[in-house]
Amino acid sequence: MNWTYEQLYTPIEKVAPEKVAQLAKQVATCQWRQTYHIQPPTGLLNDPNGFAFYQGEYHLFYQWFPLGPVHGLKYWYHVKSKDLINWEDVGVGIKPDQYYDSHGAYSGSGIQHNGNLYLIYTGNHRDRHWVRHPMQGMAVMNPKGEIKKLSEPVIKHVPEGYTEHFRDPKIWKAKESFYVVMGAQRQNKTGCVVVYRSTNLTDWTFLGEVETSLKDFGYMWECPDYFELAGQGVLVFSPQVLKPVGSQYQNIYQTGFILGDPLDLKTLKFSHHDFVELDHGFDFYASQSMVDYRGRRILVGWMGLPETVYPTDKNGWAHCLTLPRELKLVAGKLYQLPIAELKQLRKDEQTLVTTINSIIEVGTGVHYELECVFTQIKAGEVGLNLRTGAREKTVIKYDTVKKKIILDRSKAGIEVALQYGTTREIPYDGHRLKLQIFMDTSSLEIFINDGESVITSRIFPTNNENKIQVYAVKGSSHIDYKKWTI
Numbered sequence: 001m002n003w004t005y006e007q008l009y010t011p012i013e014k015v016a017p018e019k020v021a022q023l024a025k026q027v028a029t030c031q032w033r034q035t036y037h038i039q040p041p042t043g044l045l046n047d048p049n050g051f052a053f054y055q056g057e058y059h060l061f062y063q064w065f066p067l068g069p070v071h072g073l074k075y076w077y078h079v080k081s082k083d084l085i086n087w088e089d090v091g092v093g094i095k096p097d098q099y100y101d102s103h104g105a106y107s108g109s110g111i112q113h114n115g116n117l118y119l120i121y122t123g124n125h126r127d128r129h130w131v132r133h134p135m136q137g138m139a140v141m142n143p144k145g146e147i148k149k150l151s152e153p154v155i156k157h158v159p160e161g162y163t164e165h166f167r168d169p170k171i172w173k174a175k176e177s178f179y180v181v182m183g184a185q186r187q188n189k190t191g192c193v194v195v196y197r198s199t200n201l202t203d204w205t206f207l208g209e210v211e212t213s214l215k216d217f218g219y220m221w222e223c224p225d226y227f228e229l230a231g232q233g234v235l236v237f238s239p240q241v242l243k244p245v246g247s248q249y250q251n252i253y254q255t256g257f258i259l260g261d262p263l264d265l266k267t268l269k270f271s272h273h274d275f276v277e278l279d280h281g282f283d284f285y286a287s288q289s290m291v292d293y294r295g296r297r298i299l300v301g302w303m304g305l306p307e308t309v310y311p312t313d314k315n316g317w318a319h320c321l322t323l324p325r326e327l328k329l330v331a332g333k334l335y336q337l338p339i340a341e342l343k344q345l346r347k348d349e350q351t352l353v354t355t356i357n358s359i360i361e362v363g364t365g366v367h368y369e370l371e372c373v374f375t376q377i378k379a380g381e382v383g384l385n386l387r388t389g390a391r392e393k394t395v396i397k398y399d400t401v402k403k404k405i406i407l408d409r410s411k412a413g414i415e416v417a418l419q420y421g422t423t424r425e426i427p428y429d430g431h432r433l434k435l436q437i438f439m440d441t442s443s444l445e446i447f448i449n450d451g452e453s454v455i456t457s458r459i460f461p462t463n464n465e466n467k468i469q470v471y472a473v474k475g476s477s478h479i480d481y482k483k484w485t486i
Contacts, residue, residue: 006187007278008072009103011096015067023067023316028317032442032460035367037303037344038062038079038087038484039320044069047223047286048300048321049076050110054117057082061093062321069310069318069342074104076121078470084298084341086325093147100135100153102123107168107223109288111178117141118178118201120238122167123153132164136170138202155171155196159206160363162194168223168462170288174265181210181224183237189238191221195268198281204316207347210235212258218242223286228299230329233262233270234277238286248277252417253304259334267306274336280426281407281456282417289327297327298339303456311414311460312442322456323438323445324382338438346484355478359385359471363483366466367440370483374398374433380474386439388410396435396446396455405428405448413461436447
C-alpha cells in the first residue's frame with residue numbers, strides 16, 4: 001500500500017471510530033500476535049520511551065502510529081505495571097498536538113522530580129517546504145496520572161554544526177543538575193552524541209559533544225543512553241549504517257555500547273573500550289534503560305528494525321518490545337539477564353537429565369521458557385531445534401569446530417529481510433554452554449551463559465510447528481534440560 005500524506009499525518013482523533021474498530025478487528029485475527037510481550041493494539045510500535053519507576057509502578061511509553069504498520073504521525077502510547085510482567089494499557093500518553101510536534105512526538109525519556117514524572121522528547125516539526133525542525137518538548141505527569149505539556153519547547157534550536165537529525169533526549173540527574181544526552185548528526189554527515197545541562201528541567205544549556213574515539217562511525221547516532229554501573233560509564237546508542245565486519249554489524253542498523261571510565265561532565269571526555277553490540281540477533285534496536293526502586297538497571301528494546309517489512313504488516317500492525325533485562329557488570333563485561341520476576345510466569349515444569357549423541361524430541365510448545373545446559377561436550381555440534389515440524393524449524397547451535405554459536409532462521413517460516421542473511425553468529429570456545437530461551441508466538445530471546453550474550457529475533461512459522469528437539473552430532477554431550485509453559 002502506498003500511503004498518502006493525509007493518511008500518514010491525520011490524527012487518530014479525526015479518524016472515524018468504525019475505521020479504527022475495523023483495524024483492531026483485523027489485528028486481532030493475526031496468527032502472530034504475542035502473548036506476554038508488549039505489542040501495539042493496532043498499527044506500528046517502535047522505540048521504548050519514558051521508562052521510569054514512579055508512584056509505585058513502572059511506567060513505559062512507546063512510539064506509536066495507530067493506523068498501520070508504517071512510520072506516520074507518532075504518539076506516545078502508555079503502559080504501566082507493578083511487577084514488569086503484567087502490563088496495563090493506559091492509552092495515549094502524549095499526542096502530537098502542538099506546533100513543535102506537528103509531525104510527531106518522537107522519542108525521549110523520563111525522570112521523577114518533586115513528586116511528578118517529567119517527560120522530555122523530540123518534537124518533529126516540518127515547515128511548508130518539508131524541512132524538519134526538531135525541538136525538544138516537555139510533558140509533566142502528576143500523581144493522578146494526568147499528563148500536561150509545556151506550551152513551548154524547552155530546547156528550540158539545533159546548535160551550529162549539526163543537521164536536522166538531532167533527537168532522542170535521555171535524561172539523568174547528577175548532584176544538583178539534570179543532564180540529557182542527545183543523538184546527533186554533524187554537518188559532515190557523521191554521528192555523535194551531545195550533552196545539555198539544566199538546574200530546573202526547563203532551561204537547558206548546550207555543553208557540547210561527548211568526546212569519544214569513534215570519529216567516523218555511522219551517519220547518525222540514535223537513542224543514546226548514558227549511565228554508570230559499578231563505577232563504570234556506559235554509553236548505549238544506535239549508530240546507523242555501519243559496514244559489516246566479520247559476524248558484526250549484520251543488520252540494517254545496530255545498537256551497542258561503549259564502556260569505560262565515567263563521563264567527565266566538565267570536559268565531556270569519555271575514555272572507553274571498543275563498541276560492542278548489545279544484542280546479536282536479527283531484531284533489536286533503540287533500547288532504553290532506567291533504575292528501579294531496588295537499584296537495578298533495567299533495559300527494554302524495540303524488537304524490530306526501521307525500514308524492514310514484517311509478515312504482520314498485512315494484518316495492520318508491526319513490532320513489539322523485548323522482555324525487560326537487568327544489566328550487570330561481571331568481570332568487566334556487560335551482562336543482560338532476564339528480570340527475576342519472569343519466573344512468576346512459569347507453569348508445568350518438565351525436566352530431563354541425560355547424555356545424548358543424536359536428535360531427541362523433548363517436548364512441544366509455542367509459549368514457554370526453557371533452559372538447556374550442555375556439559376561434557378564431545379560433539380562436533382550441539383543445539384536445539386525449536387518450533388520444529390515437517391517443513392520448518394528454528395535452530396540455535398554451538399559448532400565446536402567453527403567455535404561459534406549460531407542462530408539459523410533460514411527455515412523458521414516466512415522469511416524476513418533476506419538481504420541481511422538468515423544466520424547470526426557469536427564466537428565461542430568453551431566446554432559448557434547454557435541457553436535460556438523465551439519463546440513467544442513470533443519471537444525468541446536467547447540468553448547465553450547467564451547473560452554474557454543475547455540473541456533476539458522475530459520468527460514467523462506458518463504450520464503451527466511446535467516440537468522441541470535437543471541434539472548432539474558427531475559425538476556426545478550431557479544435557480540438563482528444563483522447560484516451563486508461559
